[in-house]
Amino acid sequence: MFRKRPNKKLNNDQAQLTQENSTAQAELAQQGEAFTPELLENLRRIKEILGGSSDLVMTDFILGGHEAALLYMDGMVDKVAINHFFEHINRTPEMMKYSNFLSQEEEGTADFFKLLSTPVNRLDEIRFFREAIRAILAGNAVLLVNSVTHGLVIDSKGHKGRAVTESSTENVVRGPKEAFNENGLINTTLIRRKIKDPRLRVERKVIGNVTQTSVAVIHIHGIANDKLVKEVHARLDKIDIDGILESNYIEEFIQDEVYTPFPTVFNTERPDVVAAALLEGRIAIVIDGTPFVLLVPALFTHFFQAAEDYYQRWDIATLLRLLRISAFFISMLGPAVYIAVINFHQEMLPTPLLISLAAQREGVPFPAIVEALIMEVTLEILREAGLRLPKAIGQTVSIVGALVIGQAAVEAGIISAAMVIVVAITAISNFILPAYNMGISIRIIRFVFMFLAGTFGLYGIAAGLFALALHLCSIRSFGIPYMDPLAPFVPDDMKDTFWRKPIFRLITRPRLISQKNNQRQSKSK
Amino acid sequence: MKRIVLLPLCALVLFLAGCWNNRELETLGIAVAMGIDKIDHEYVVTVQLVNPSAVSARQSDTSRAPIVTYQEKGKTIFEAIRRVTKVAPRKTYYPHLKILVIGEELAKDGFAEALDLLSRDPEFRNDFYVVVAKDHPADDVLNVLVPVEKIAAQNMFTKLQTSADVFAPTLALTFGELIKDLTSHGKHAVITGIQLTGDAKEGEKMENLQTSNPKVRLKYTGIAVFKDDKLKGWLNEKESKGYNYIVDNVKSTIVAVPCIDDKKRFLSVELIDADTKLKLNTMKPKPEMSVTVKADANIAEVGCAIDLTKQATVDQIEELAEKDINAKIRSAIKAAQDEFKFDFLGFGEVMHRAEPGYWKKVEKKWDKEFVDITIKSKVTVDIEKLGKRSNSFINEMGD
Numbered sequence: 001m002f003r004k005r006p007n008k009k010l011n012n013d014q015a016q017l018t019q020e021n022s023t024a025q026a027e028l029a030q031q032g033e034a035f036t037p038e039l040l041e042n043l044r045r046i047k048e049i050l051g052g053s054s055d056l057v058m059t060d061f062i063l064g065g066h067e068a069a070l071l072y073m074d075g076m077v078d079k080v081a082i083n084h085f086f087e088h089i090n091r092t093p094e095m096m097k098y099s100n101f102l103s104q105e106e107e108g109t110a111d112f113f114k115l116l117s118t119p120v121n122r123l124d125e126i127r128f129f130r131e132a133i134r135a136i137l138a139g140n141a142v143l144l145v146n147s148v149t150h151g152l153v154i155d156s157k158g159h160k161g162r163a164v165t166e167s168s169t170e171n172v173v174r175g176p177k178e179a180f181n182e183n184g185l186i187n188t189t190l191i192r193r194k195i196k197d198p199r200l201r202v203e204r205k206v207i208g209n210v211t212q213t214s215v216a217v218i219h220i221h222g223i224a225n226d227k228l229v230k231e232v233h234a235r236l237d238k239i240d241i242d243g244i245l246e247s248n249y250i251e252e253f254i255q256d257e258v259y260t261p262f263p264t265v266f267n268t269e270r271p272d273v274v275a276a277a278l279l280e281g282r283i284a285i286v287i288d289g290t291p292f293v294l295l296v297p298a299l300f301t302h303f304f305q306a307a308e309d310y311y312q313r314w315d316i317a318t319l320l321r322l323l324r325i326s327a328f329f330i331s332m333l334g335p336a337v338y339i340a341v342i343n344f345h346q347e348m349l350p351t352p353l354l355i356s357l358a359a360q361r362e363g364v365p366f367p368a369i370v371e372a373l374i375m376e377v378t379l380e381i382l383r384e385a386g387l388r389l390p391k392a393i394g395q396t397v398s399i400v401g402a403l404v405i406g407q408a409a410v411e412a413g414i415i416s417a418a419m420v421i422v423v424a425i426t427a428i429s430n431f432i433l434p435a436y437n438m439g440i441s442i443r444i445i446r447f448v449f450m451f452l453a454g455t456f457g458l459y460g461i462a463a464g465l466f467a468l469a470l471h472l473c474s475i476r477s478f479g480i481p482y483m484d485p486l487a488p489f490v491p492d493d494m495k496d497t498f499w500r501k502p503i504f505r506l507i508t509r510p511r512l513i514s515q516k517n518n519q520r521q522s523k524s525k
Numbered sequence: 526m527k528r529i530v531l532l533p534l535c536a537l538v539l540f541l542a543g544c545w546n547n548r549e550l551e552t553l554g555i556a557v558a559m560g561i562d563k564i565d566h567e568y569v570v571t572v573q574l575v576n577p578s579a580v581s582a583r584q585s586d587t588s589r590a591p592i593v594t595y596q597e598k599g600k601t602i603f604e605a606i607r608r609v610t611k612v613a614p615r616k617t618y619y620p621h622l623k624i625l626v627i628g629e630e631l632a633k634d635g636f637a638e639a640l641d642l643l644s645r646d647p648e649f650r651n652d653f654y655v656v657v658a659k660d661h662p663a664d665d666v667l668n669v670l671v672p673v674e675k676i677a678a679q680n681m682f683t684k685l686q687t688s689a690d691v692f693a694p695t696l697a698l699t700f701g702e703l704i705k706d707l708t709s710h711g712k713h714a715v716i717t718g719i720q721l722t723g724d725a726k727e728g729e730k731m732e733n734l735q736t737s738n739p740k741v742r743l744k745y746t747g748i749a750v751f752k753d754d755k756l757k758g759w760l761n762e763k764e765s766k767g768y769n770y771i772v773d774n775v776k777s778t779i780v781a782v783p784c785i786d787d788k789k790r791f792l793s794v795e796l797i798d799a800d801t802k803l804k805l806n807t808m809k810p811k812p813e814m815s816v817t818v819k820a821d822a823n824i825a826e827v828g829c830a831i832d833l834t835k836q837a838t839v840d841q842i843e844e845l846a847e848k849d850i851n852a853k854i855r856s857a858i859k860a861a862q863d864e865f866k867f868d869f870l871g872f873g874e875v876m877h878r879a880e881p882g883y884w885k886k887v888e889k890k891w892d893k894e895f896v897d898i899t900i901k902s903k904v905t906v907d908i909e910k911l912g913k914r915s916n917s918f919i920n921e922m923g924d
Contacts, residue, residue, distance in 0.1 A: 259528060342550050347620030347650070351679070354555060354621060359581030361551040368549060455540065457547075 033129050039067055039146035042129075046071060049133055056136070063089075067146040071132070076139035078158020085154055122155035137212065159183070164190070169436065170270050175311040179269045184288030187271075188216050191284065194275040195220065205236060207250070211243035215250065216286040218274075223281045225515050228478055232283050232296060247292045250285060254296070257475045261441040264477040266298035273307050281514030297477035297513060299484050301497050304328065306434035309500055318499040325498060327429035332442050334426035335372045336449035336461055338419070343368050344457030360416040369454030371415055375423040376447065378405060383427070402427075484512045554615035557592070558678035560663025561602065561639050562628035568639060569628075570605035571596045571664035572617055573678055580675050590731060591675035594667050602642045619646075622653045623682040625700060626719065628663040632749065632756035637707060644704055651701035654685055657749045657756065659718040666719055669728035669741055681743060685717065688745055691777050694765040695745045707754060710888050711873025714751040715768065718759060720744050750860075750869050757865055760857070767857030770850060771816055771870050773801035780822075780906075782845040784829035785838065794846045794908065795825035803872060805879035806901070812883075812894075814872055815901040816854055822846065823910045827917040834915050839908050847904040854902045862900075867892040872900070 035042050043058060050056050055074040060067065070082070126132055132142045132151055139157035164186065167179035180187045188202050199221040207215050215236065219229050235254040244250060251265040252258075268274060269291040274284045277295045285294040295302075304324050309317040341348055342357060349357070364371060382401040386394040402424065409415040426446070433439045445468070452460035475482040485493030490511050495501040508518045560571035572595050579589040595613045599605030609617055625643070627636050643649045658666045667677065674680035689697035695717045698706075706714035721743060727733060728741030748765040750757050760768060769775050777797055784790045799820040806813040824833065824842070832838050861870050873891045877884040887894045 343547050346548070346550065346553060346618065347648075351555075351557065351621045351623070354550075355575050355577045355676075356581050358550045358553065358555065358575075359577035361549065362578050364551070367547075451536075454547075 034127050035129065035132075035144070035149045035151060037147045037149055039069060039144055042144050042151075043069055043071075045129055046132060046136075049129060050136075063143075063145055066148075069144050070141055071136055071144065072141040072156070073136055073139065076159055077141055077156045079156075081156040081158060082141055082154065085156075124153040124155075126151045126153055134212070157185075161186075167269050170268060170273070170307060170434065172306075172308045172311060175307055176270070176272045178271060180271060180286075180291040180293055182289055182291060184214050184216060184286050187286045187291070187293060188218065190271040191218060191274055191278070191286070194271055195278060199223070200278070203233070205233075207236065207239050207241070208244040209240070209242050211245065211289075213244040214288040215244070218278065218284040218286060220278050220281070223279065223509070223514055223517050224283055225281060225513070228281075228297070228513075229283060231478060232285070236285070244287060244289075246290045247285070247287045247294050250287060251294055256477055256479075260471065260475050261444045262300070262472065262475065262482070263303070263435070263437040263441065264298055264475060264482065266295040266302055266435070267292040267437070268295065269293070270307055276307075276310070279520075280509050281517075297480040299477060299480060299513075300472060300482050301485070303433070303435040303438035305496070310503070314500050314502040321500060322498065324432055324434070327432040328442065331426055331429035331433070331439075332446055333449055333461065334429065335376060335419075335422055335446065336453035336464075337458075338422045339368050339372055339450060340453040340457040340461055343454065357416070357418055360418050363413050364416050365414070367454075368419070369450065371419050372423070372450055372454075373447075375406075375409075375415055375419055376426075376450070378402075379423055379427050380443070480512050485510065488512075548616075548618075552615055553618040554613050555621050556617045556619050557621060557676055558624045558626065558667050558681070559619075559622055560626040560628065560658070560667045561631055561636070562662045562664065563631040563634055563639075564598070567598045567600060568602050568605050568631075569596060569598050569662075569664065570602060570609065571626075571667050572606070572609055572613070573667045574613065574615075574617065575676055590670060592670070592677050594664065596664055602639055603646075606642075619648045620650055622649065623678040624653055624685075625655045626663040626666050627655065627657050627716070629658055629660065629756065630662070632657050632716075632751070635754040637754035640700075640704070643700065649700075651704070652699050654682060655698055655700055655703050655716055656681070656685065656719045656745070657716045659720045659746055659749070659759070661721050661725065665721055665725040665728075666743060668725065669721065669743055670731065670733045671743060672734050672739060677743075681719065684743070685745060689717075689774070689776075692779070694747070694762045694769065696748055696765075696769065696774060709874060710891060711868070711875075711877050711884075712871040713753065713867055713869040715748045715760075715869050716751065718746050718749050720746045750865055752865070752867050757867075760860060763853050764857045764860045767853035767855070767860075768870065770799065770801055770818055770854050771803070771857055773799075775799040775801075775820075779825065780846045780849050782842060782849055784827075784831055785841050785845070786831075787829050790829040792824065792828055792831075792842065793826040794842065794906070795823045796820045796906075797823060797909075803875045805875055808880060808883065811897075811899065812876070813899045813901065814875065815903065816858075818850060818854070818902075818904045820846075820850070820904070820906045822906050822908050824908060824912060827919070830917065830920040830922075832916060832920070833911055843906045843908050846906040846908075850904045850906070851902055854904070858900050858902070862896050862898075866896050868895040872898070 033045070036045075047056065047058075057070075057072055057074050059070045061070070062068065072082070124135075126135065126142070127150055131153075132144075135142050135153040139159055141154040141156045143152040143154060161183045162181045164178050164181055166177045170179075178190065180190060192200060192202070197220065201219055201221050203217045205215050205217070206212050217229070217232055217236065232254070236250070239250065239253045241249065241253075247267055251263075251267070255264045257264055266277070274293050274295065278284060282295050282297060285296070287294070304321060306320075306324075309321060312320070342361075346354055361368075366374070379402060382397060382405075385401075386397045388394075389397055406415070406420040406424070410417045410420055430439050430442060433442070449461060449464050452464045454460075456463065473481070473483050473487050481488060484490060485497060492508060493510050493512075495506060496510075500506075504521070507521055507523055509520055511518065554572075554574040555577070556572050557575055558573035560573075562569040562571070573592050574595065576589055576591055576593055579591045595609045595617075597605045597608035597612065599608055606617065627639075631639065644651065669677060671677050671680045674683060685695060685697050688695045696715065698716055703714055703716065706712055721728070721741065723739075723741035725741065728739075733739045733741055746759075747762060748760045748768055750760060766775075766778070775796065776799070777795065778799075780794045780796060781791045782794060784792055799818060801819075802817045804815050804817065806815050822843075827833070857870065861868060868891060872895060873884075876887075876891075884891075
């Protein structure tokens, strides 16, 4: 599947390998200063690095007869977790035995810290200021003890975030309602809870030099294609940016094709969609700080599959999917075909319709294409305004605005009534698409088609569709042809493309994505 | 970078074409009917345009006439059509043409030369109907305002379609079929006639629309028979029907037959499906051809007391209906063989298919051969249903 650029990728791998070696050494050198045995000096140093930020909390106390200090960022830690930790070590009887060892050899510290560990909180030993700072900023607490050159990171991230709520962008009538939130850890958990299999692999990395955003790459080992997983990691590792605030930051870095209106990375806020994709052999990228999880590879047909297609019976799902595909074409070509027909191919219309349309056009001062542009642009403005406004007002603006303006424009004789109908149907058709980003792409393409129709009529539309088909067939998502399974044609994968067969007939995984371990269920049933 | 420059350049190409052939809807004069006459070696073309705002359902302006006609002369049809632009406010647009009316004078002179433009110009389709104006020039027919269907051409179009479908003495002949008939050696063309009743001038006024019993009407009458492209005469209703039986053009029609014993009263038999086969029976000693009609029928109306519950009665009615249809067929054959003396019934095409070798020899003089050919006819009517009741309530009324 990487046949287009196998050599390049191989070289990349080698380059990656050597790069990794060198970065490891560089990192060691970069770790910089280690802790000193003087607690006060350590504290002063940390304070200095953080520039005396007011939300840094330092508490002094005596631990095992030694001065100790706990450092954390106010509001980012779970204080209950820290309290538990201290209750635990105070209850440990061996504590006193070790009261003297701290002045001894450094090796002893390891045992000491082991003693402190609790069954639940994760503890990490650290030696450098840098590590301490990173831990504090991530929301952990750092324990420093006088005369010890090691610190202890207590896992106590306790940021209060949004609860797991219903999805706001991908609604279903039937199906799980929960959606991801901004907490990357909770998001991975939601996925893990759906797939309880040891082969589910979560690999974490930190991207963003300043934001230090944690990114998790999730795949099912043995189902996902290894080369693909490697490729995802390689592309993520190449990202060098100060901050990652939303998954689109990553999407734009890792997508195959930049000069295309079509999305080649899928995003969703539904754990069930991610789980289904993982089971198909696709790879999920969970980014801390956004509820939108990326899925790759994303093919053209994926954007027409709604979660609910699999939660309603297959005949209904098939019908809905066909409806969606026709809505896709209406949404893309609606105004274009209308313009072409009434400007160039009037002979195509039944006579009564032609006369009725001609009567409506009487007195309209603009050519049809201008008329269509006015309406389309108005609609886009209304839609965008409706999105940005507070929820309660937003709906009023978009619906009332469209209706009132449409009605008024018709009465004023600026726009013909038929054009309002065409534009309205087009806009509604656009909403039927389950993927918002595909919807936007179609909106852009619609304008191109309108110009083509306005200049060349149906001939222009045909030429445009031809170019569109060529373009769609030329792009790839992580090496997988975008139009798979239509081009290249994979007959077996048609089972879940235009129609959806009953679930017990969906025996194999999409052939090109997984490429191995294709069997989903035994054939005998 | 190259791509970024290339894209706007490609976009500019769009505007180079300059929207060729772009016509806004409101700039079109939608022609729905066209009439062709010939006066003093010049064609007179009458074009009936729709006035959309007077027709449209929503903003219908009833004070204005729904149609308007323009007339111009020219040495050729095209010249006349283009000359129409001098008087018409918009460029006439022909793909929606519904009906072509040929004036009787032009029809008598031969109209083939007038049709070339219509079959050549891509703006004309070939699915509009062709009729001949009887006793009137074509423009009189096109000037009439008619009620119900606001557009006169649409009125003529649907009227012809319905009467051809359910009554059968008319013939809904499209332009394409006419051209086919004109070029065929085995069949001469026939075209339905249209007639104006009342004063043509009165029919042009809006008053004609405002009464429940319009003074001026358009009516289809009989079938005009052409030898090549020249009008030779008219078939009456009986012969017209016979013609339609022979060319298998009858979908549904009514046969009125006398009540079996009572010759003064009648009952109607409704044919619901008629199927005609023309056949060459034998070549020796002389060619003999035959017409076989098989029809399914219902009893539609009974105007006398007869006992329909008896199979014998129904059989008798069938026989009477067969006789009636057969008489119509014979009259059409008689008209062709004795009166006009050429084949407009299509027997030549049957001969062509059955005996291509013989056809080659007689093709040029087929009309002469045709006159002497024996044509047998056989009609079978099969009555299937009696409607909602069997015997008429007349039976129960007593004498």
